[in-house]
Amino acid sequence: MNLYALTAHEILSKLKSKETTGEEVYHSVLDRIKNIDGNIHAFVRPHNQKAAIPPITPVPMKPIPIAIKDNICIADQETTCCSRILAGFKPPYNATVIEKLIQSGASFLGNTNMDEFAFGSSTENSCFGPTRNPWDTECVPGGSSGGSAAAVAADEAIWALGSDTGGSIRQPASFCGVVGLKPTYGRVSRYGLIAFASSLDQIGPITKDVTDSALLLNIIAGYDPKDSTCVDQPVPDYTQSLINDVQDIKIGIPKEFFVEGMHQEVKEAMTASMEILKKQGVKFLDVSLPHTEFAVATYYIIATAEASSNLARYDGVQYGLRCQPQPPRGTPLVDMYEETRDRGFGPEAKRRIMLGTYSLSAGYYDAYYLRAQKVRTLIKNDFDSVWKECDAILTPTSPTTAFKIGERINDPLAMYLSDICTISANLSGLPAISLPCGFSRNGLPIGLQLMAKPFNEEMLFRVAYAYEQNTEWHKRKISL
C-alpha cells in the first residue's frame, strides 16, 4: 500500500515499528500531489520543498504531513484567503494552531483552495478558480474548505485543517466523503485565523477517519491568551473516547432538519445509519428545535455584518493590494481605498460586505442586526432545552450530495440555503462532526452530522467511532 493512502494513526504505528520514516511519508504525499493535483486543484500553493526540521520538543513527535486552508497564517508563507486583495501577503507570525503543529513535529504540504475569505459553499468563489470533487470532477467539493476536504479525500494530504463559520468544514467533508469536525466555539485558538465572522469562526480537523480527528484535535485544542474568546478549560485526551460502546446513549432526531428538497438518498442513508447505531444500543427519540427555520436568515445577517466589519481593514494602507484609479476620481486617499477594494474583492465578497453594511447602517440596525441577534438567542435556547432529553443530535450534514460546478453560482440565495443543516451549530457555539455514511447511486458521498453540548467533543467521537467501527464507508477509495 502507498504511504500517502494511510491514515495518520496507521503512519504513527509504522513509524513506531520503524517500517517507514517521516521523510518517506512526506515525499510520498508530495509525489501524490504532483501526480494528481492538476485534475483536482486542491492546493493553491503547494510548498514543494523539503520539510523543515522540527524543533526538538518534549512531546511525542507526530511528523504527519498536513495541508492548511489558505486563511490560517504560516509565518513567511504567502497566505491570501484566495483573494486578490491579499496577493503577496506573507504573515510575519504563525497562527497558534501552526505553532502547536510545529511542536508536534508536523510538516506542511501547502495552502489549500477555499472560497474567497471563506464566503461560499462550493469553493467556486476563489480567485484561483474552483477545486474539483475527487469523486466526480464535474462536481464541487463543497466549501468553503473545499481544497482541504478534496486533498484529504484524494490522498493528497494525510490530514488537513479547515475553518468553519456556517458549515465550511462539515459540508465539504460530507461532499468529499471524509471526516470534518467543527469544535466548540472557544475550544481552538483563532489567533492567526484571518477573520470572517468572529463570533462564529472555528478552526478544525479534516481527516480520513474518526481516530485521526481525535488525534488532530488533541494537537490543536487548548487555551490561548492571544485569543480572548478561547476558553480556559482542560483538554481531555480525545482518543480515550474511541471505545466502541454507545450502549444507552440517547440521540435526538430534530424533525425540522429534514427539510423539503432533501434528496431521497440522503434520507435513506440517515434511516440506515440509525439502524446501525440502534443495533449498538443507541436509543433514538424525536426532538424539536422549533426555530430552525430562522437559522439561515439569522446567520446571513450576523455573519455578513461581522464580515463587513472585519474586512474594513483591507484598505491598501498596511499590506496586501494597493491601487489608484486612473484618472483620479476624488481625493487620493479615498480613491486608494475604493480602487483597492474594487479590484481586490470578488463578487461574493462584495455582496456580503454590502449586505453586512446595510444591516448595520443607521435606520436598519434594529430591524436586521439586532433582530437577528435576538433570534440567535431563540435558536440557542432550543438546543439548551433539547440537551435535557438527549446526549447528541443526528441530522444529515447537507440536504443533498455534491452539486455540479456552476449550478448555483449565479443564485446566491440557493447557495446560502445549502448550509441549512450546519448553521445552527455555529450560531449556538456547539461542536459538530460530519462523517461518511453512504453513497448516492451516482457514487457521491453522503454525510451524517452529529452535534453535542458545548465542550462535549468526547460524545461526538464516541458515537462517531462506534458508527465507523460498524461500517466501511470511510475505507472506500477513489480511483484517480
Add this chain to the structure above:
Amino acid sequence: MITKEDVKYIASLSRMHLSEEEIALLTKNLEDILLYVALLKKADISRVQPTSHVFPLKNVFREDEPKPSLSQKDALQISTAKRDGFFEVPKVIE
C-alpha cells in the same frame, strides 16, 4: 424595496466604487436576500436578549506588562509602501 440609490449609498459606506453593472446586479441580489430575511419578522423576540457571543465571557483583561511582540521592522516588512519607519499613504491634507 431596495433602489439603485440605496446600493450606491451602501457602496460608499463600504468604500467601494461599483460599476453600473455591479450596482444593477447587487440591487437585485440584495432585494432577493432581504425578502428572504424578512422571514425573521415571524419570530417572537419580545422576551429575549440579543446574543452577540455564545458563552458568558466578560471582558478578558491581562496585566499591563510589556512582553516581546512584533518589531516595527517586521510589521513594516509586509507593507505595500513605507518610508522612514512609517506606512506611506497618499497626501491627505492639502
